[in-house]
Amino acid sequence: MATAAQRRIKSVSYAKYGYIFTAPFFIVYCIFMLWPLIQTFQLAFYDNGVFEPLKNAEFVGFDNFKAILFGDSNEFSQAAVIHEEFLSTMKNTIIIWVGNFIPQIILSLVLAVWFTDLRVKIPGKQFFKVVMYMPNIITAASVAGLFLSLFGDSQYSVINQLYLSGGEGREQLMLATGVWSSRIIVMFIQVWMWFGNTMIMLMSGIMSINTSIYEACEIDGANSRQTFWRITLPLLKSMMVYTLLTSMIGGLQMFDIPYMFHTGAVINDNIKTVAVFIYELFHKNYMKPSSGYSAAASVILFFITGILGALVFYVQRDKDAIEIKRKRKAAMKEAKRKQAMGGGLGL
Amino acid sequence: MSKVKYDADKGGYQAHLIFKSVLIYLGLIILTLICLIPIWILIVNATRTTDQIIQDGVSLIPSTHLIQNIKTLYTNDLFTPFYDALTGLKNSLIIAGSCCALTVFFSGLTAYGLVVYDFRAKGPMFTFILAVMMVPTQVTAVGFMNMLVDMDLLDSYIPLIIPSIAAPAIVFFMRQYMLSSFPLDIIEAARIDGCSEFRTFLTISIPMMKPAFAVQAIFAFIQKWNDYYNQSLVLVSGKKEQLTMPMIVQKVISIDRNADYGANYAAIFLSIIPVVLIYLFLSKFIIAGVAAGGVKE
Numbered sequence: 001m002a003t004a005a006q007r008r009i010k011s012v013s014y015a016k017y018g019y020i021f022t023a024p025f026f027i028v029y030c031i032f033m034l035w036p037l038i039q040t041f042q043l044a045f046y047d048n049g050v051f052e053p054l055k056n057a058e059f060v061g062f063d064n065f066k067a068i069l070f071g072d073s074n075e076f077s078q079a080a081v082i083h084e085e086f087l088s089t090m091k092n093t094i095i096i097w098v099g100n101f102i103p104q105i106i107l108s109l110v111l112a113v114w115f116t117d118l119r120v121k122i123p124g125k126q127f128f129k130v131v132m133y134m135p136n137i138i139t140a141a142s143v144a145g146l147f148l149s150l151f152g153d154s155q156y157s158v159i160n161q162l163y164l165s166g167g168e169g170r171e172q173l174m175l176a177t178g179v180w181s182s183r184i185i186v187m188f189i190q191v192w193m194w195f196g197n198t199m200i201m202l203m204s205g206i207m208s209i210n211t212s213i214y215e216a217c218e219i220d221g222a223n224s225r226q227t228f229w230r231i232t233l234p235l236l237k238s239m240m241v242y243t244l245l246t247s248m249i250g251g252l253q254m255f256d257i258p259y260m261f262h263t264g265a266v267i268n269d270n271i272k273t274v275a276v277f278i279y280e281l282f283h284k285n286y287m288k289p290s291s292g293y294s295a296a297a298s299v300i301l302f303f304i305t306g307i308l309g310a311l312v313f314y315v316q317r318d319k320d321a322i323e324i325k326r327k328r329k330a331a332m333k334e335a336k337r338k339q340a341m342g343g344g345l346g347l
Numbered sequence: 348m349s350k351v352k353y354d355a356d357k358g359g360y361q362a363h364l365i366f367k368s369v370l371i372y373l374g375l376i377i378l379t380l381i382c383l384i385p386i387w388i389l390i391v392n393a394t395r396t397t398d399q400i401i402q403d404g405v406s407l408i409p410s411t412h413l414i415q416n417i418k419t420l421y422t423n424d425l426f427t428p429f430y431d432a433l434t435g436l437k438n439s440l441i442i443a444g445s446c447c448a449l450t451v452f453f454s455g456l457t458a459y460g461l462v463v464y465d466f467r468a469k470g471p472m473f474t475f476i477l478a479v480m481m482v483p484t485q486v487t488a489v490g491f492m493n494m495l496v497d498m499d500l501l502d503s504y505i506p507l508i509i510p511s512i513a514a515p516a517i518v519f520f521m522r523q524y525m526l527s528s529f530p531l532d533i534i535e536a537a538r539i540d541g542c543s544e545f546r547t548f549l550t551i552s553i554p555m556m557k558p559a560f561a562v563q564a565i566f567a568f569i570q571k572w573n574d575y576y577n578q579s580l581v582l583v584s585g586k587k588e589q590l591t592m593p594m595i596v597q598k599v600i601s602i603d604r605n606a607d608y609g610a611n612y613a614a615i616f617l618s619i620i621p622v623v624l625i626y627l628f629l630s631k632f633i634i635a636g637v638a639a640g641g642v643k644e
Contacts, residue, residue: 022460032491121368132378139622142619260597275485
């Protein structure tokens with residue numbers, strides 16, 4: 001047993017340093033992120049108009065949410081317009097996200113399997129990885145500009161020059177403003193920018209699978225198709241779900257390319273995403289913003305993201321640790337029960 | 348008999364592998380071309396005059412008019428109201444550089460605090476960081492804007508730089524890294540030698556954590572360099588001397604049709620050069636970092 005003095009020496013506390021070291025993070029987080037988040041929630045319940053709503057705006061309850069989600073019976077009211085626009089931007093977001101995710105995950109998966117195949121030697125592997133990741137680090141504005149000059153409506157864009165030189169009397173293509181052509185181009189840009197990233201993440205997932213499983217497969221005579229469907233894919237499941245959900249969360253925030261992929265001042269309505277919609281509502285005319293609608297749409301987006309994020313946690317949770325915890329609890333119970341049966345005589 | 352069959356099988360297997368390698372190689376080369384051709388066309392067109400682009404069509408051979416195109420950017424009335432590549436470069440460097448330094452330093456400090464010390468709020472703090480990791484910027488943007496108007500911080504770099512002190516995802520990454528590869532005994536040793544807590548962090552922890560710091564620094568830099576959303580949100584008036592690289596490019600591409608094509612390409616070219624150069628030098632770390640941390644915006 002330690003004496004009182006010894007205990008006092010032992011308990012030299014460094015706890016205060018824990019608070020000091022983490023304080024800057026939490027102070028800045030609260031000022032620049034938590035407080036704006038709270039204000040977004042507040043704004044969602046106030047009338048549109050100038051910022052600083054709590055001083056001179058009117059409390060409107062759930063009206064903003066109602067307007068966004070259900071619109072208004074009067075077709076020409078602002079609420080109805082907002083409702084329409086919210087639905088169409090949500091639709092665009094989903095279309096563009098699905099159209100970018102499916103090709104992206106297939107491509108990344110195929111590439112990841114190729115790169116990690118032990119039997120096939122690929123010289124210059126690093127070179128390919130470097131090149132394929134490169135589009136991801138280029139500024140989205142530059143990427144938008146680059147693809148506008150490739151696929152733009154101007155008759156001197158690369159695609160139009162090739163097309164027009166292909167035959168006399170051809171009309172120039174209007175790919176960047178067409179409904180589906182513009183969406184497909186945006187999907188393509190998203191795939192182009194992100195497949196390298198997804199590929200590397202999946203590769204690290206595949207490489208964490210024990211190689212002896214693959215060796216056993218090879219000895220048992222499994223071909224690559226069987227190996228892929230029976231070993232790689234099932235073991236990669238949680239990684240794939242993680243990729244899916246983070247990509248969904250990222251997809252809901254898709255902003256840069258849809259916002260900038262247009263010539264002139266007007267944003268193409270066919271590729272306008274929810275993030276662009278929210279941004280325009282409060283930023284286009286920031287001295288007299290539609291802050292209420294914008295905030296309400298943000299809150300809706302927040303809850304969707306929250307659900308997806310909770311799913312990520314659920315998928316990522318450490319199953320082994322939970323199992324061990326459960327077993328330990330059961331063992332404790334068992335021990336307690338035994339103790340109780342032994343008439344309170346502990347060991 | 349069986350020996351012959353084995354050899355035949357072996358030959359078939361080898362042939363199969365070679366066939367497969369060729370197929371894979373072909374696929375990889377096609378994808379590489381898809382990744383590089385747009386960038387190559389950009390580089391080529393940045394060196395051609397507008398007349399060449401209009402008359403000769405698409406070409407894959409560079410010309411020699413890059414300087415002339417850049418001069419156009421500085422003299423043509425279409426571009427002069429906002430275009431100044433050097434100012435943009437400087438502003439982007441100031442923002443990305445200071446953000447990067449703040450992010451890495453304070454994330455390291457926070458992670459260190461969470462790993463090394465035992466205190467009551469430790470658990471809740473970590474749960475909080477996990478919970479807010481996924482909150483997207485777009486969701487808080489309205490309130491952020493409201494706050495900026497309130498505090499009169501529009502058109503200032505402060506709201507672009509200071510928030511980078513709090514980067515939950517990077518704190519999380521660093522914490523994981525410290526837990527797996529930072530021996531806590533060394534801190535005990537430092538304490539016995541009379542080293543102060545903060546100095547222990549500065550002179551022992553940071554050097555030992557260099558790989559994690561480097562990777563996160565690169566990512567933070569690139570992410571802030573490319574962050575058009577926040578920059579255009581805060582810098583509402585778009586003053587020429589405040590514009591950053593992505594904002595300048597956005598202005599160039601949203602000019603209406605009759606712009607100077609060569610200059611247009613040159614502007615985009617100049618904006619991607621710094622990032623691509625940094626990337627090519629550091630690609631090894633970057634790719635290792637993606638594999639390690641699942642860094643996804």
